[in-house]
Amino acid sequence: MLRSTRLLLLLAIVLILGAVGATYYRQRAILSRQAPAPPKSLPLDTAATASSWTYTKYDGKRLVAVVQAKSFRQLNEPSRLELEEVELRLIKPDGKRYDWIRCATAQLDQAHDTLYSDGEVDITMGVPLDGPARGRLLGIRGSGVSFDVKTGRATTSRQAHFTFELGDGQAVGAIYDPNLRELIMQSQVELHWRGSGSGAKPMKLEAGELIYRERDSVVLLNQWARLTRENTELNASGAVVTLKDGMIQKADAQQARGASRYPNRQLEYAADSLIMDFNEEGEVQKVAGDRHARLVSTSDATRTTVTADRVELDFAIVDGESTLSKALTTGHGVLESAPVPRSGVTPPETRLLRSEVILLTMRPGGREIAGVETHAPGHLEFLPNSPGQRHRTLDAERIQVAYGPANQIRTFGAYKAITHTDPEPRPPGDKRPPAAPVQTWSDDLAASFDPKTGQLARLEQWSNFRYQEGDRKASAHRAVLEEARNVMTLEQAARVWDSSGSTAADHILLDQKSGDVLAEGHVVSSRLPDQNGKSSSMLSHDEPLNATAGRMQTSERNRKIHYEGQTVAWQGANRIWADVLDIDRIARSLSARGHVRTQFLDQRKNSAGKSAASPAFVNVESAALVYTEADRLAHYTGGAHLTRAGTDVKASEIRAYLNESSADSSLDRAYADGHVLILQPARNLTGTSEHAEYYAADQKIVLSGGDPTLADSVRGSTKGRVLTYWANDDKLLVNGTEKEPVKTLVKRR
Numbered sequence: 057m058l059r060s061t062r063l064l065l066l067l068a069i070v071l072i073l074g075a076v077g078a079t080y081y082r083q084r085a086i087l088s089r090q091a092p093a094p095p096k097s098l099p100l101d102t103a104a105t106a107s108s109w110t111y112t113k114y115d116g117k118r119l120v121a122v123v124q125a126k127s128f129r130q131l132n133e134p135s136r137l138e139l140e141e142v143e144l145r146l147i148k149p150d151g152k153r154y155d156w157i158r159c160a161t162a163q164l165d166q167a168h169d170t171l172y173s174d175g176e177v178d179i180t181m182g183v184p185l186d187g188p189a190r191g192r193l194l195g196i197r198g199s200g201v202s203f204d205v206k207t208g209r210a211t212t213s214r215q216a217h218f219t220f221e222l223g224d225g226q227a228v229g230a231i232y233d234p235n236l237r238e239l240i241m242q243s244q245v246e247l248h249w250r251g252s253g254s255g256a257k258p259m260k261l262e263a264g265e266l267i268y269r270e271r272d273s274v275v276l277l278n279q280w281a282r283l284t285r286e287n288t289e290l291n292a293s294g295a296v297v298t299l300k301d302g303m304i305q306k307a308d309a310q311q312a313r314g315a316s317r318y319p320n321r322q323l324e325y326a327a328d329s330l331i332m333d334f335n336e337e338g339e340v341q342k343v344a345g346d347r348h349a350r351l352v353s354t355s356d357a358t359r360t361t362v363t364a365d366r367v368e369l370d371f372a373i374v375d376g377e378s379t380l381s382k383a384l385t386t387g388h389g390v391l392e393s394a395p396v397p398r399s400g401v402t403p404p405e406t407r408l409l410r411s412e413v414i415l416l417t418m419r420p421g422g423r424e425i426a427g428v429e430t431h432a433p434g435h436l437e438f439l440p441n442s443p444g445q446r447h448r449t450l451d452a453e454r455i456q457v458a459y460g461p462a463n464q465i466r467t468f469g470a471y472k473a474i475t476h477t478d479p480e481p482r483p484p485g486d487k488r489p490p491a492a493p494v495q496t497w498s499d500d501l502a503a504s505f506d507p508k509t510g511q512l513a514r515l516e517q518w519s520n521f522r523y524q525e526g527d528r529k530a531s532a533h534r535a536v537l538e539e540a541r542n543v544m545t546l547e548q549a550a551r552v553w554d555s556s557g558s559t560a561a562d563h564i565l566l567d568q569k570s571g572d573v574l575a576e577g578h579v580v581s582s583r584l585p586d587q588n589g590k591s592s593s594m595l596s597h598d599e600p601l602n603a604t605a606g607r608m609q610t611s612e613r614n615r616k617i618h619y620e621g622q623t624v625a626w627q628g629a630n631r632i633w634a635d636v637l638d639i640d641r642i643a644r645s646l647s648a649r650g651h652v653r654t655q656f657l658d659q660r661k662n663s664a665g666k667s668a669a670s671p672a673f674v675n676v677e678s679a680a681l682v683y684t685e686a687d688r689l690a691h692y693t694g695g696a697h698l699t700r701a702g703t704d705v706k707a708s709e710i711r712a713y714l715n716e717s718s719a720d721s722s723l724d725r726a727y728a729d730g731h732v733l734i735l736q737p738a739r740n741l742t743g744t745s746e747h748a749e750y751y752a753a754d755q756k757i758v759l760s761g762g763d764p765t766l767a768d769s770v771r772g773s774t775k776g777r778v779l780t781y782w783a784n785d786d787k788l789l790v791n792g793t794e795k796e797p798v799k800t801l802v803k804r805r
Contacts, residue, residue: 107126107127107128108126108127109124109125109126109127109128109137109139110122110123110124110125111123111124111137111164113169113205113206115206118147118149118151119147119151120146120147120205120206120208121144121145121146121147121205121206121208122144122145122147123139123142123143123144123145123164123171123205124142124143124144125137125139125140125141125142125143125162126140126141127139127140127141128140128164136163136164136165136166136167137163137164137166138161138162138163138164139161139162139163139164140160140161141160142157142158142159142160142161142162142171142173143156143157143158144156144157144158144162144171144203144205145157146203146205146208146234148182148234149235152184153182153183153184154183155179155180155181155182155183155208155232155234156179156180156181156183157171157177157178157179157180157201157203157210158177158178158179159173159175159176159177159178159201160173160175160176161173161174161175164205169204169205169206170202170203170204170205171202171203171205172201172202172203173199173200173201174199174200175199176197176198176199177196177197177198177199177201177212178195178196178197179195179196179197179201179210179232180195181195181196181232181234182237182270195218195219196210196216196217196218196219196230196232196239197216197217197218197219198212198214198215198216198217198230199212199214200212200213200214207233207234207235208233208234208235209231209232209233209234209235210230210231210232211230211231211232212229212230213228213229213242214228214229215227215228215244216228216229216230216241218230218239218241218247220249222249222250222303223247223248223249223250223258224247224248225241225245225246225247225248225261226244226245226246227241227242227243227244227245227246227266228242228243228244229241229242229243230242236269236271237269237270237271238267238268238269238270238271239266239267239268239270240265240266240267240268241263241265241266241267241268242265243264243265244264245261245262245263245264245265245266245277246260246261246262247260247261247262247266248260248261249261249303249304249338250338257285257286257337257338258285258338259283259284259285259304259338260282260283260284260285261275261277261281261282261283261297262281262282262283262284263277263278263279263280263281263282263294263295264278264279264280264281265277265278265279266278273298273299273300274296274297274298274299275296275297275298275299276294276295276296276297277292277294277295277296277297277309278294279293279294280292280293280294281293281294281295281309283295283297283307283309283332285338285340287316287317287318287377288314288315288316288340288378289314289315289316290307290309290312290313290314290330290332291312291313291314292309292310292311292312292313292330293310293311293312294309294310294311295307295308295309295310295312296308296309303334303336303338304334304338305333305334306331306332306333306334307330307331307332307334308329308330308331309329309330309331309332310328310329310330311328312326312327312328312329312330312345313325313326314326314330314332314343316340316378316380318377321353321354321355321421321422321423322352322353322354323351323352323353323354323380323422324350324351324352324353324354325343325345325349325350325351325352325367325369326345326348326349326350327345327346327347327348327349327350327367328345328346328347328348328349329345329346329347330343330344330345330346330349331343331344331345335373337373339371339373339377339378340371340378341370341371341373341378342368342369342370342371343367343368343369343371344366344367344368344369345366345367345368345369346365346366347365347366348363348365349362349363349364349365349366349367349385350362350363350367351363351367351369351383353380353418353425354396355396355423355424355462355463356396356398356462357395357396357398357462357463357464358393358394358395358396358424358425358462358463358464359393359394359395359396360391360392360393360394360416360425360463361390361391361392361394362383362385362389362390362391362392362414362416363385363388363389363390364385364386364387364388364389364390364414365385365386365387365388365389366385366386366387367383367384367385368383368384368385368386369382369383370382370383370384371422372420372422374420374421374422379418379420379421379422380418380422381417381418381422382415382416382417382418383414383415383416383417383418384413384414384415384416385411385413385414385415385416386412386413387412388410388412389409389410389411389412389413389414390408390409390410391407391408391409391410391414391416391428392406392407392408392409393406393407393408393409393425393463393465394406395441395510402442402509403441403442404441404445404464404465404509404510404511405438405439405440405441405445405448405510405511406438406439406441407436407437407438407439407457407465408436408437408438408439409428409430409434409435409436409437409455409457410434410435410436410437411430411431411432411433411434411435411455412432412433413430413431413432414428414429414430414431414434415428415429415430415431416428419459424459424461424462424463425459425463426458426459427456427457427458427459428455428456428457428459429454429455429456429457430452430454430455430456431454433451433452433453433454434450434451434452434453434454434455434470435449435450435451436449436450436451436452436455436457436468436470437449437450438512444480445511446477446478446479446480447477447478448475448476448477448478448512449475449476449477450468450470450473450474450475450476450501451473451474451475451476452470452471452472452473452474452501453470453471453472454470454471454472455468455469455470456468456469456470460507461507464505464507464510465505465510466504466505466507467502467503467504467505468502468503469500469501469502469503470500470501470502471499471500471501472499473496473497473498473499473500473501473517474495474496474497475494475495475496475497475501475515475517476493476494476495477493477494477495478493479491479492479493479494491526492525492526492527493525494523494524494525494568495523495524495525496517496521496522496523496524496535497520497521497522497523498517498518498519498520498521498522498535499518499519499520500517500518500519501515501516501517502515502516502517503515503516511539512539513538513539513540514536514537514538514539515536515537515539516534516535516536516537517534517535517536518533518534518535519533519534520533521533521534521535521546523535523544523566525568526554527554527555528552528553528554528571529552529553529554530544530546530550530551530552530553530564530566531546531549531550531551532546532547532548532549532550532551532564533547533548533549533550534546534547534548535547537568541567542567542568542569543565543566543567543568544565544566544567544568545563545564545565545566546563546564546565546566547562547563548562550562550563550564550575551564552564552566552573552575554614555584556583556584556613556614557581557582557583557584557600557601557614558581558582559573559575559579559580559581559582559608559610560575560578560579560580560581561575561576561577561578561579561580561608562576562577562578563575563576563577564576570611570612570613571610571613571614572609572610572611572612573608573609573610573614574607574608574609574610575607575608575609576606576607576608577606577607578604578606579603579604579605579606579607579608579619580602580603580604581602581603581604581605581608581617581619582600582601582602582603583600583601583602583603583614583617583639583641584600584601585598585599585600585601585627598627598628599627599628599630600627601625601626601627601639602625602626602627603617603619603623603624603625603626603637604622604623604624605619605620605621605622605623605624605637606620606621606622606623607619607620607621608620612642614641615640615641615642616638616639616640616641616642617637617638617639617641618636618637618638619634619636619637619638619639620635620636620637621635622635623635623636623637623648625637625639628657629655629657629671629673630654630655630656630657630722631653631654631655632646632648632652632653632654632655632681633651633652633653633654634648634649634650634651634652634653634681635649635650635651636648636649636650643684643685644684644685644686645682645683645684645685646681646682646683647680647681647682647683648680648681649679649680649681649694650679650680651679652676652677652678652679652680652681652692653675653676653677653678654674654675654676654677654681654690655673655674655675656673656674656675656714656722656723657671657672657673657722658671658672658673658674658700658701658722658723658752672700672701673699673700674698674699674700674712674722674723674752675698675699675700676690676692676696676697676698676699676710676712677692677696677697678692678693678694678695678696678697678709678710679693679694679695680692680693680694681693687713688713688714688715688716688724689711689712689713689714690711690712690713690714691709691710691711691712692709692710692711692712693708693709694708694709695707695708696708696709696710696728698710698712698726698728698750700723700750700752701752701755702736702737702738703734703735703736703750703755703757703783704733704734704735704736704737705726705728705732705733705734705748705750706728706731706732706733706734706735707728707729707730707731707732707733707748708729708730708731709728709729709730710726710727710728710729711726711727711728711729712725712726712727713725713726713727723752724751724752724753725749725750725751725752726749726750726752727747727748727749727750728747728748728749728750729746729747729748729761730746731746732744732745732746732747732748732759732762734748734750734757734759736783739768739783739786740768740769741766741767741768741781741783742765742766742767742768742769743757743759743764743765743766743767743779743781744759744762744763744764744765745759745760745761745762745763745764745765745779746760746761746762747759747760747761747762748760754782754784755782755783755784756780756781756782756783757779757780757781757782757783758778758779758780758781759778759779759780759781760777760778760779763775764776764777764778764779765779766779766781766788774788774790776790776791777791778790778791779791
């Protein structure tokens with residue numbers, strides 16, 4: 057019984073164990089079916105993987121960076137994370153802004169805190185909590201980008217595209233440092249900057265390298281640089297661009313060359329250092345060039361070139377265009393205005409202006425020059441471009457030039473002026489001595505030009521005017537040169553002189569080509585004597601010929617002189633009075649008319665052969681006089697009256713023969729014709745005839761013709777065919793004929 061009980065217990069235990077085992081395996085099978093699938097095995101180089109991964113970086117308590125990825129894989133050697141759908145936020149030190157980097161895949165090197173993406177990367181920088189700020193750099197798109205998580209510095213050697221609020225661009229190779237807030241575009245840089253206004257026109261910036269310093273709002277263009285805006289272009293070896301609210305405010309370029317090209321006008325400028333200022337629309341407002349500065353303005357008719365140590369250009373904005381309004385040069389300034397060759401048009405002279413300070417103003421539209429002035433002593437030069445033009449220069453303390461259409465000089469003025477005009481070139485083979493240049497000086501000067509030809513038309517100078525052409529000189533308060541006539545008018549205290557003499561008057565007209573002079577008003581002239589041949593008291597070559605008159609005119613280089621209006625001419629003590637007086641120094645002749653009166657010095661001698669203490673004169677009055685030096689004959693007509701040494705001779709005409717100027721007596725002899733009357737009051741002697749001869753040396757009088765009569769109030773009268781009387785000896789010789797016997801009436805005492 058005990059044995060059977062034991063068997064039953066064993067069987068029960070087996071059944072129980074079987075039931076338990078069956079239940080266990082059944083439950084195990086159920087649990088196995090319900091359990092998740094086991095994870096795949098990790099690759100040997102992978103330490104861990106995860107999804108929705110976040111990584112934060114702190115500098116002390118300050119959050120520096122936050123990296124988020126949809127998934128990551130941690131590698132063993134080297135220690136780095138491979139991330140997908142990555143976003144990196146680099147927090148700015150102020151904690152209010154961050155740089156936002158996004159890419160499809162990236163690798164994070166935890167040992168060096170660097171993130172690298174071989175694929176395309178989008179970067180948005182300086183993102184504030186309330187959205188992007190105006191004018192800041194907004195985004196960069198590129199590939200092969202490396203990030204330093206500690207510093208936020210991003211670099212790539214590949215092509216990158218940049219997007220700004222007011223522009224976009226691209227470059228090959230870029231570096232961005234958020235701490236320095238500096239972006240470096242390493243090569244092949246091209247930026248397009250748009251203006252903020254509705255009418256703003258884009259500007260393109262190109263360079264070998266670009267550095268954008270956001271903190272300083274400057275852009276550095278290195279290696280080479282080019283700024284292009286519509287018709288304006290600036291090329292330089294390098295430039296610094298200053299920004300204001302994201303707009304280009306200034307460009308400071310080195311070794312720069314700029315140009316603005318429009319229909320019918322072109323502006324070029326260059327300098328070792330060139331600064332351009334822009335308005336909010338991106339239009340050029342001002343350009344300043346230093347060291348070897350140069351400006352070239354070309355229109356249809358003229359090419360104007362300006363060079364100086366420094367040139368400042370001001371621009372006016374007209375219809376959305378920058379047009380040159382003013383140019384100021386300082387230091388060794390040179391302005392050259394040369395005509396552009398045009399078919400059928402005679403070119404005017406090239407004008408060259410030099411001064412330490414030159415101000416040039418343009419007409420509205422910037423195509424033509426309105427005026428030029430110097431603010432320092434200047435030198436203006438006119439260079440001939442065609443026959444008939446003469447080389448001229450003007451030096452002055454101040455010069456102002458006003459231009460008309462087609463950049464033609466209309467007028468110019470100067471203060472403390474000196475002019476120099478070269479003579480016209482002589483034709484080949486001309487053996488005459490070279491002509492002398494013309495020089496003038498004055499405190500003030502004003503010139504006007506022919507609007508059609510651009511040639512000098514009128515030149516006016518006043519206040520202390522002086523003139524010189526060879527040995528010919530002039531002075532006056534005011535002078536006016538009429539270029540077409542080549543005539544100079546001198547006014548107020550006018551005076552002209554040369555080696556042959558001088559003339560002073562209220563007004564003088566001087567023909568510069570012929571040398572002819574017309575003087576009017578209080579004329580005073582002096583002519584040096586000619587040294588050719590023998591002379592007399594009338595035209596002596598021993599004494600200068602002086603004259604006063606109301607009017608005087610000379611011709612043939614002062615060899616012919618015409619006086620009129622209360623004329624008085626004298627040589628030493630010898631004088632001529634007349635209404636009109638003409639002197640021909642070529643023919644050695646003289647003629648006078650109207651109230652003619654002459655006075656000649658007689659050097660009378662006493663019995664000892666010495667000159668008398670008191671001088672005596674030969675005086676002749678008539679209506680007209682003609683004198684010829686060849687025979688030293690003075691022919692008085694229209695009623696003549698001669699007085700000498702107590703003897704008066706009156707007749708219709710008198711021919712007086714003069715001695716040489718070296719003789720003791722001026723008068724040699726005189727012939728009188730027509731109603732002759734001779735008086736010697738001291739001797740109460742009266743002679744009448746139709747013809748008379750008077751010989752000064754021995755005081756001989758010969759009466760003939762008509763009914764010659766010699767009457768003495770004391771001794772009576774004598775008539776005869778010819779009566780000869782010697783006053784010195786008181787002797788009378790009477791010749792008669794059979795038909796006309798001598799008649800003598802003797803008065804008894």
